[in-house]
Amino acid sequence: MQSKSLALICVCASLGFLTPAIAVTTNPATEKVAVDDAEPFCNSGVPPEWRDAQVVEDVKIDESRVCNPDNPADIAAFVRGTNNISMQTLMDTNLAADALTLSNDMDGDGDPDHVIIKLEIMELNGHSPDFPGVVPTFDIAPGIQPSFWVYTPKTRDMSTKSFASAEANPMLRLPAPVIRVEQGDVVWIVLENTHYFPHSIHLHGVDHPYMDHSGEGNDGVGQTSQMDVMPGQSKTYVIKPRQAGTMYYHCHVQPHTHIPMGLAGIFIVEENRPNNWVQTFNVGAGQVRHPSAAVKERYVGEYDLHFQSIDKELHRMPQAANDPRLIARAMNQEYDITDATDDYFVLNGRAFPYTLRESLVVVQPNEKVKLRVLNGHTDPMALHIHGHKATETHYDGVDVAPAARITRDVYSLAPAQRIDLELNTTDDGLHSFGSGLWMYHDHTERAFTTDGMGEGGSISLVAYRDYLDDKGTPKTHGMDLSPYFSKKFWQRKIPVWQNLADEWGSLGVPAGSGYAAASRAAAGAGSAAPVKAGDGGTGGTLEGLLAGVLLGILAYVGFLNRAFLQAQLGRLINRQHGN
Amino acid sequence: MKILTVFLFSLGLGSAVSAAEQPVIVDHNRMMDHGDGHLMDMDGGMVMGQNKDKLPAGCDRVSEDVQVTVHAGRKFSKDFPGTMFGFDKHEWRVKPCTRLTVNFINEDPIRHQWMMHGLPKFMYDKGMFHLEVTGPAKVSGTLILPSEDRTYLVHCDIAQHMEKGMKGQLIVGKGSGTFPSIPGITDPAIFDNYAPSATVQPEKPNAAVPAPQAASSATGAGTAAAPPAAGGTVLSGSLVLGFVAGVFGAPAAVAYYNRRLKGRSFPEVLANLTSLIKAAACRLADWLSRLYQRIRSGKRYLPKGDE
Numbered sequence: 036m037q038s039k040s041l042a043l044i045c046v047c048a049s050l051g052f053l054t055p056a057i058a059v060t061t062n063p064a065t066e067k068v069a070v071d072d073a074e075p076f077c078n079s080g081v082p083p084e085w086r087d088a089q090v091v092e093d094v095k096i097d098e099s100r101v102c103n104p105d106n107p108a109d110i111a112a113f114v115r116g117t118n119n120i121s122m123q124t125l126m127d128t129n130l131a132a133d134a135l136t137l138s139n140d141m142d143g144d145g146d147p148d149h150v151i152i153k154l155e156i157m158e159l160n161g162h163s164p165d166f167p168g169v170v171p172t173f174d175i176a177p178g179i180q181p182s183f184w185v186y187t188p189k190t191r192d193m194s195t196k197s198f199a200s201a202e203a204n205p206m207l208r209l210p211a212p213v214i215r216v217e218q219g220d221v222v223w224i225v226l227e228n229t230h231y232f233p234h235s236i237h238l239h240g241v242d243h244p245y246m247d248h249s250g251e252g253n254d255g256v257g258q259t260s261q262m263d264v265m266p267g268q269s270k271t272y273v274i275k276p277r278q279a280g281t282m283y284y285h286c287h288v289q290p291h292t293h294i295p296m297g298l299a300g301i302f303i304v305e306e307n308r309p310n311n312w313v314q315t316f317n318v319g320a321g322q323v324r325h326p327s328a329a330v331k332e333r334y335v336g337e338y339d340l341h342f343q344s345i346d347k348e349l350h351r352m353p354q355a356a357n358d359p360r361l362i363a364r365a366m367n368q369e370y371d372i373t374d375a376t377d378d379y380f381v382l383n384g385r386a387f388p389y390t391l392r393e394s395l396v397v398v399q400p401n402e403k404v405k406l407r408v409l410n411g412h413t414d415p416m417a418l419h420i421h422g423h424k425a426t427e428t429h430y431d432g433v434d435v436a437p438a439a440r441i442t443r444d445v446y447s448l449a450p451a452q453r454i455d456l457e458l459n460t461t462d463d464g465l466h467s468f469g470s471g472l473w474m475y476h477d478h479t480e481r482a483f484t485t486d487g488m489g490e491g492g493s494i495s496l497v498a499y500r501d502y503l504d505d506k507g508t509p510k511t512h513g514m515d516l517s518p519y520f521s522k523k524f525w526q527r528k529i530p531v532w533q534n535l536a537d538e539w540g541s542l543g544v545p546a547g548s549g550y551a552a553a554s555r556a557a558a559g560a561g562s563a564a565p566v567k568a569g570d571g572g573t574g575g576t577l578e579g580l581l582a583g584v585l586l587g588i589l590a591y592v593g594f595l596n597r598a599f600l601q602a603q604l605g606r607l608i609n610r611q612h613g614n
Numbered sequence: 615m616k617i618l619t620v621f622l623f624s625l626g627l628g629s630a631v632s633a634a635e636q637p638v639i640v641d642h643n644r645m646m647d648h649g650d651g652h653l654m655d656m657d658g659g660m661v662m663g664q665n666k667d668k669l670p671a672g673c674d675r676v677s678e679d680v681q682v683t684v685h686a687g688r689k690f691s692k693d694f695p696g697t698m699f700g701f702d703k704h705e706w707r708v709k710p711c712t713r714l715t716v717n718f719i720n721e722d723p724i725r726h727q728w729m730m731h732g733l734p735k736f737m738y739d740k741g742m743f744h745l746e747v748t749g750p751a752k753v754s755g756t757l758i759l760p761s762e763d764r765t766y767l768v769h770c771d772i773a774q775h776m777e778k779g780m781k782g783q784l785i786v787g788k789g790s791g792t793f794p795s796i797p798g799i800t801d802p803a804i805f806d807n808y809a810p811s812a813t814v815q816p817e818k819p820n821a822a823v824p825a826p827q828a829a830s831s832a833t834g835a836g837t838a839a840a841p842p843a844a845g846g847t848v849l850s851g852s853l854v855l856g857f858v859a860g861v862f863g864a865p866a867a868v869a870y871y872n873r874r875l876k877g878r879s880f881p882e883v884l885a886n887l888t889s890l891i892k893a894a895a896c897r898l899a900d901w902l903s904r905l906y907q908r909i910r911s912g913k914r915y916l917p918k919g920d921e
Contacts, residue, residue, distance in 0.1 A: 118656060122646070122648060122654075126648075131658045131725070131748075132654060132655065132656045132657065132658055132660075133656060133657055133658045133748070155724070155725070155772075157772075157773040158773045158774045159773070161773060161774050161777065162777060163777055163804075164777060164794070164795040164802035164803060164804050164805075164806075165777075165793075165794050165795055165802070165803050165804070166803065166804075167804065170773075170777075171773055189658070189725070191658070191660060191725075191746060192660075192662070192744070192746070192771075193729075193771045194771050194772060194773045195771075197740070198731055198740060198741070198742070203773075207773065227723065227724040227725065227748070228724060229724050229725060229772050229773070229775070230774065231698035231699075231774055231778050266688060266698050266699075267687065267688035267698075267699065267722040267723075267724055268722075268723060268724070269723040269724060356806045356807070357696070357777055357778070357795075357802065357804075357806050358695075358696035358806045358808075359696070359698050359778065360695075360696065361806055361807075361808070364811070365811075369811060577852070578852075579851075579852030579853040579855075579856060580852045580853070580855060580856040580859075581856060582853055582856060583852065583853040583854060583855060583856015583857040583858070583859065583860060584856040584857075584859050584860040584863070585856075585860065586853075586856070586857050586860060587856065587857045587858065587859060587860015587861040587862075587863065587864060588860045588861075588863075588864045589860075590857070590860065590861050591860065591861055591864035591865060592864070
């Protein structure tokens with residue numbers, strides 16, 4: 036009996052076939068991964084009236100139809116100065132009483148000409164020796180908390196929203212605030228270094244004397260101008276900018292790490308006009324709710340767009356130790372930016388979908404809006420606005436003669452470059468293709484991902500007013516956005532297309548395929564480490580085996596012909612030397 | 615006038631800083647009272663939760679009046695390696711129902727705070743007593759402590775100031791335990807790793823230092839992440855096995871070729887190879903049939919899929 040069946044199978048085998056098993060193999064069913072931790076689109080909890088156009092402390096404040104608008108009391112303080120507002124308004128802000136002092140109308144044109152700006156330096160998502168989390172928290176996307184260092188207007192009281200919350204108060208955020216002054220103002224920028232490392236301010240592109248009147252260096256460069264500002268010390272930079280334009284300010288201490296860490300912001304010198312009270316700070320950038328007189332002459336609205344990129348390895352270093360010496364060693368001696376790649380891309384401090392809560396450019400048909408764009412990436416960027424061709428009016432703060440201005444739909448910016456764009460919403464098929472929710476983003480592909488997960492990165496929208504509800508929620512016509520508001524999505528646990536193709540999940544995840552195990556570890560906070568696939572797919576093993584055999588044979592052949600190979604190598608080297 | 619005073623003030627401040635010998639301490643003693651124990655001036659001095667006369671529940675009277683002077687600044691980090699800011703003292707002990715006046719002297723030209731948490735909220739807004747000033751300056755405030763034995767957290771809440779040394783505790787009566795990571799008093803809850811990190815590892819720069827756990831509680835903070843498997847995907851075990859098989863198999867195959875096939879005609883070679891394959895196939899079939907019979911015999915050798 037046994038020999039019979041053996042013979043039968045042997046015949047089959049010699050023919051090259053083995054009869055297949057009787058049962059048909061079924062592929063695994065689709066497993067549905069629940070999206071059970073999605074935040075609502077808007078959870079800012081701000082009073083709805085904050086979004087309305089209003090007047091506070093005689094300051095006219097534009098409407099801001101977004102989920103997370105600026106506090107009108109902050110705007111009033113930024114326009115009038117903390118010294119010229121009521122105690123009640125000051126109490127409605129987180130600002131220190133001496134954060135912004137505006138005084139002395141030297142030319143008698145109705146606006147203050149002496150500006151004292153006090154800046155502190157805050158660490159966001161920093162280490163704590165007391166518990167495993169970070170503090171104060173600032174999420175760039177759901178659950179993603181890289182550490183940052185930012186300049187902030189001088190604040191008072193707690194760093195967090197309350198004692199019970201670890202969330203940073205609204206003044207402490209990425210990016211460093213946009214600073215606006217008027218052409219010809221005498222500006223003192225007082226840097227109070229509240230951080231545990233040395234820092235400085237370099238006024239990139241802003242007209243400033245190399246030395247100030249008291250003989251102190253004013254350029255913010257430790258090697259050539261002035262000693263860095265040490266922890267616990269203070270330094271005043273004095274300027275009287277003669278030229279208007281969109282400029283830049285950043286730390287010049289170990290700038291290859293300090294700029295990416297967040298110590299960089301837009302600095303704007305507004306053209307001089309009578310009675311021109313400019314909004315000195317634009318915290319979190321985005322819409323300027325009180326544009327300057329010169330901007331109002333030509334535009335109905337103004338937006339500051341600060342793009343930044345983040346290498347998660349660098350931004351994990353201040354979280355990995357408490358001792359400043361260990362952090363300094365890691366960042367100054369161990370981190371090698373020439374081996375680094377950026378993982379997160381943010382616009383005004385947030386990645387998609389959080390950008391939709393704050394960085395919408397809200398327009399109506401037939402108007403002109405001014406966009407001031409800074410490339411704070413470590414690489415060039417290529418900004419693209421869907422459905423529009425905007426006109427480049429200024430490069431690095433210098434205006435372009437009208438005849439030479441270029442209208443296009445991709446705007447190249449080298450690192451640190453600024454361009455001013457005129458966005459014209461006239462529906463003529465050139466400047467605008469009409470109303471809608473039009474995306475704008477850096478068209479460098481990785482920049483619309485968050486650590487390689489799409490769609491993330493610095494995507495936001497040019498939103499026509501008709502397409503927004505009262506709370507600033509875009510009335511989108513595409514897919515359900517809620518997975519993007521889930522931490523699990525960014526931890527690579529939710530199959531991107533699982534709900535899209537059909538109700539039985541043709542593009543979902545096969546059950547038991549170890550999808551979750553193969554995805555990034557559920558560590559959150561940007562500390563996700565790749566975990567090796569647990570299923571150990573036999574395909575991979577076989578591939579490895581075959582590749583190994585091939586490599587082995589190759590090595591053997593190489594060994595046999597080693598004399599020939601050596602001769603060839605020698606010739607190559609000689610040729611190189613010859614050249 | 616305003617600008618002149620501001621100018622003079624900063625001039626004085628600047629020279630004081632550059633001299634760095636004896637900073638002139640500005641006493642912020644003319645603050646506006648905004649009610650509810652909140653006092654403030656326009657140079658950034660403030661007191662919150664001041665209470666000179668309201669007795670907390672359980673206190674019949676003020677047990678005693680105590681004055682403490684607290685210095686704050688960079689220089690107090692000197693005795694505690696690994697810190698950057700500090701107070702001159704990090705622990706204070708008082709009796710229950712004490713009326714405590716804190717004279718807070720900040721010696722740095724930046725903000726510092728002496729902030730206390732955990733007081734009864736119905737008496738102290740947000741349960742806080744708080745002194746804050748930009749130095750070099752002094753600000754004073756008074757509060758009456760409750761009757762319970764309790765330990766209160768005292769710190770500077772400016773980002774990273776507590777973590778980098780500005781942390782202390784106020785113990786009322788016998789207290790209620792201690793807080794971690796107070797310089798010179800308690801150990802941190804999470805220790806730093808001082809092991810030398812000899813090699814530069816750009817792709818895993820924190821290998822020598824334990825990475826912080828997940829920040830958000832929602833993702834299960836404290837659960838250790840699975841360690842990355844040793845070796846990357848490029849150098850898998852099967853690849854190495856294959857390589858070994860290739861290196862040693864190739865000469866064996868060549869030797870076999872030389873011995874059995876070299877110099878023979880094509881049909882002979884074909885016949886030889888066929889017999890070789892046939893032998894291998896039969897051996898495989900033999901093994902398969904034995905396997906089949908074992909399964910049929912009812913003994914379980916293979917796990918079932920659903921288990």
